[in-house]
Amino acid sequence: MEGNNKDLVFYYSAPGKAIISGEHSVVYYKNALVMALDLRTYCKLTLSKKQNGSSSDHTFIIENNQDNKTLIQILRLLLEYLVSNKEEIDFSTLQKQFPLVEEKDLILSYLFLSIFMQIYGRDKSIEDFINAFDEKISKNYIIKINLHSTLPISKGLGSSASYFTALSASLTKMFMHLLEVQELNEGYLKFVNQIAFNFEKIYHGTPSGIDNYIATYGNLLVFNKNHTSSLQIDKLPYKIFLIDSQVEKSTKKAVGRVREIYDDESLGTIGKQTIDMIGNVTDNIIKVFNQSHFDQNQFENLIRINQSLLRLLDLSHSSIEDIMSICMKYEIAAKITGAGQGGNCIAFVPETYNEAREREFIQELDSHGYQIIFAKLSQQGVKEETAV
Ligand SMILES: Nc1ncnc2c1ncn2[C@@H]1O[C@H](COP(=O)(O)OP(=O)(O)O)[C@@H](O)[C@H]1O
Ligand SMILES: C[C@@](O)(CCOP(=O)(O)O)CC(=O)O
Structure with missing residues (x-):
C-alpha cells in the first residue's frame, strides 16, 4: 500500500496460465499440469478522500487508458438486495433483479460487495452493513480502478481468472484497510482464490478451479x-x-461439448475412456518431470x-489442425492449451533446437497469419506491485 498526495494505492497483479496437460480431464477430477505465465493482469485501486460537499455519485470509477467511465450507482441497491437475501444467490437470478445493468458492471459491483460483506462479517444486520458501507466507503472515498x-x-x-484474482487481491487489501481487519481467518491467499473461483463460475458454469488457483499461487503445479x-x-x-489460432473460443461451450460426449450413451464409454486416457497421459508427464533425468522424447510423445x-473430444478446429501440421513438419511437439475449439496452442521448442530452423518455423506460422507469444514460467502468483 503506497500513495501520493494522501491517496492510498492498492496495486496487485496475477498471472495467466498455460495448461501443459490435463485440460478438460481436470473437470472430471483428474490431475492437470499447469504453469503460470509471465503475462499478467494488473489492478490498481486508488482510494482518494472525498472533498467536503462532493456528491456520493462518484464512489467507484473505472479508469481505462483512454476511456473514463463512472460505474452506475447500483452498489447501494445491490447491497440492500444481497444482505436481505440469506441464501446463496446465483448470478442469473441477480441479473433478473437488475435488468438494466450491463453484465460487466453487475459482475464488478457484485465482486466489490461480496468482498466487502465477507470481510465485514456475515453475522451483521442489514443496517450495520448499509451504515458501514456509507460511513467507511461511499461518504468518504472515491475508489478508482485501473486495470490493464x-x-x-x-x-x-x-x-x-487472472483478472478476478488481481481485482480480488486489491479489493481485499483495500477493505481490510478500510474495515481495520488485520487478518482473515482462512488467510489472504486462500480468501482471494475462493473469491476468484466464485466469479469464474459466473463465466464458466462449472470451472475446475485450475485457472484461479494458478493465478493465486503461481509456479508449476499439479492441480486436482x-x-x-x-x-x-x-x-x-x-x-x-503460444500460438494463437485466431479463432474465438468459448470455455463454456467447449466444456459443454465434452460433457455431451462424456454422457452420450450411444457412444458407449468412449467419452469416459478418453478422459481417463488424458488423465493417464498427464500422470505420465508428471512422472517425466519428477524423474532425475528429463526424458524429452517421452515428454514429446x-x-x-x-x-x-483432445481432438477426439471435438476440441480441434481447422486452424488448430493447420498449426499442428506446421508443428509436425518441424518436429515440434504441440497441443491445444485451455478449452480448445480455438484460442491458443502450446508448442515446446527444445532449448537445443536449430536456430535457423526455428526462424523458419516462426516465419511459416507467421505467413499463415498465426501470432506467437514467447512465454516463460512465472514463479509468482498474485503479487503486490509498486505504485509509480
Ligand atoms: N483485463 C480484463 N479486463 C476486463 N475483463 C477481462 C479482462 N480479462 C478477462 N476479462 C473477462 O474475462 C473474459 C474472458 O474469459 P475466458 O473466455 O475464460 O478467457 P480465457 O480463455 O483467457 O480464460 C472476457 O470476456 C472478460 O469479460
Ligand atoms: C477446459 C478447462 O479445463 C480449462 C479452460 O481454460 P480456459 O478458460 O480456456 O483458459 C476448464 C476448467 O478446468 O475449468
Missing part, C-alpha cells in the same frame, strides 16, 4: 479438484511458444498423444 493486462483475453490463457502440489523445476528444457485425445 499483458495477457490476450479469451484465448485459453486464463485471462478471466481435491488436492494440489507444486513441482520444483528451475527451468523447462523448452522454449514455450505424451504431448502428441494428448493432442490426439
